[in-house]
Amino acid sequence: MSSRSSLAFATRARAATPGATPAVRSLSSSASSSRRGGAVGAGARRGGGGKNAAFSSVLFSSSHSHRHQQHQHRMGRRGGENRGSIGRGFRGKMTTMASLSSSSSTMQQNPDGFAQIDLFSPSKINLFLRIVRRREDGYHDLASLFHVIDLGDEMSFAKSSSETKDTLVCEDASIPLDESNLVIKALNLFRAKTGIKQYFWVELKKTVPSGAGLGGGSGNAATALYAANKLCGDVATEEELLEWSGDIGSDISVFFSTGAAYCTGRGEIVEDVEPPLPLTTKMCLVKPSIGLSTPTIFKALDLDKRSKAEPLDLLKSLNADGCTYENAINDLERPAFSKLPELGELKDKLIDATKEDGAVVFMSGSGSTIVLLGTDTVPKFAMEDDDLFKSKARLISRKKGEWFVPSNV
Numbered sequence: 001m002s003s004r005s006s007l008a009f010a011t012r013a014r015a016a017t018p019g020a021t022p023a024v025r026s027l028s029s030s031a032s033s034s035r036r037g038g039a040v041g042a043g044a045r046r047g048g049g050g051k052n053a054a055f056s057s058v059l060f061s062s063s064h065s066h067r068h069q070q071h072q073h074r075m076g077r078r079g080g081e082n083r084g085s086i087g088r089g090f091r092g093k094m095t096t097m098a099s100l101s102s103s104s105s106t107m108q109q110n111p112d113g114f115a116q117i118d119l120f121s122p123s124k125i126n127l128f129l130r131i132v133r134r135r136e137d138g139y140h141d142l143a144s145l146f147h148v149i150d151l152g153d154e155m156s157f158a159k160s161s162s163e164t165k166d167t168l169v170c171e172d173a174s175i176p177l178d179e180s181n182l183v184i185k186a187l188n189l190f191r192a193k194t195g196i197k198q199y200f201w202v203e204l205k206k207t208v209p210s211g212a213g214l215g216g217g218s219g220n221a222a223t224a225l226y227a228a229n230k231l232c233g234d235v236a237t238e239e240e241l242l243e244w245s246g247d248i249g250s251d252i253s254v255f256f257s258t259g260a261a262y263c264t265g266r267g268e269i270v271e272d273v274e275p276p277l278p279l280t281t282k283m284c285l286v287k288p289s290i291g292l293s294t295p296t297i298f299k300a301l302d303l304d305k306r307s308k309a310e311p312l313d314l315l316k317s318l319n320a321d322g323c324t325y326e327n328a329i330n331d332l333e334r335p336a337f338s339k340l341p342e343l344g345e346l347k348d349k350l351i352d353a354t355k356e357d358g359a360v361v362f363m364s365g366s367g368s369t370i371v372l373l374g375t376d377t378v379p380k381f382a383m384e385d386d387d388l389f390k391s392k393a394r395l396i397s398r399k400k401g402e403w404f405v406p407s408n409v
């Protein structure tokens, strides 16, 4: 692809693509000027309001309603609530989100004398998501602008004295703590790739909902790889961690980008780009309590009904005009709304309710999160609906060698 030369660099699992000219200009100025001119909200909008029917069909076993409560708070202030130590089963004391926001990783000694590291585990949105083709192996090649965001979990890691297993602690009963958890898969991967026979204590405090299209579990896995590597003395490079991460999931690699990444292949080919929007861009997330299963949504995609837009044209448009309804395209919206019609109705209602704010409203990943880009105000109908998860969020980036921290915007 000729326009690849406009991207800073590409790294894929196992086969690093040689670096290309870092020619993507910083678009902060053009994006913000177009936002002033209303471009964030420009373009075609879906019509209709639709009833916000009860979300009755269960497509994903999601039980995070208690987390919804937590997020009602976050709407009022930045950085999350309930910041103390999780306290159950973990030997250290978790660093609070507030202190995580000032440093990317805090290494300290825990009461058992082991080094402990506390990290913020971010999530992501897809500013556009085009599905390119269905592959023989059942996966889909995609082309998407992923952006890391500061809705995230808190994680603490320490070396364990166990010679047989990792210990994962999480108060959220819906989170599996065994080998099916991507965190344990990531630690197994780290041992297999490095040959280091070190097991770990991990404490996870979940905030990011599951089945949301936000890559919360993938962010946990990436954070675990980063932490294990730090605790073991940086035996691997970040490029190696990125390459290895493709073995256990398609969405993990993006967390080894610097924040904004044009991703292709299954999602594991990551090209860092300049953030196309100012990191100060206002954003809210709204999600029904029902999550969506990624394989189900990919299977339900009718390839004849995809957008015909060229992904690299979408990237150009995003860079030049900011986020608009013309470029905020997600090919997975149609199958997600066919599986969960209430989600399409929720999107319509959110579009109607945010017209005045000039927000652009779209689904992230395979859903069921709806992103409201360009506003910090969740519409009243959504604020009053206790079944909806609501959170403010911000786009974030990081410097190579440091880990992500929540936005201070």
Ligand code: C5P
Binding pocket: 138, 139, 140, 141, 142, 248, 249, 250, 251, 265, 266, 267, 294, 295, 296, 298
């Ligand atoms: O790779 P990951 O485990 O995140 O993918 C979960 C599922 O989502 C896959 O088993 C596949 O069904 C679907 N998927 C896909 N194409 C992708 C990514 C995921 O079909 N690019």
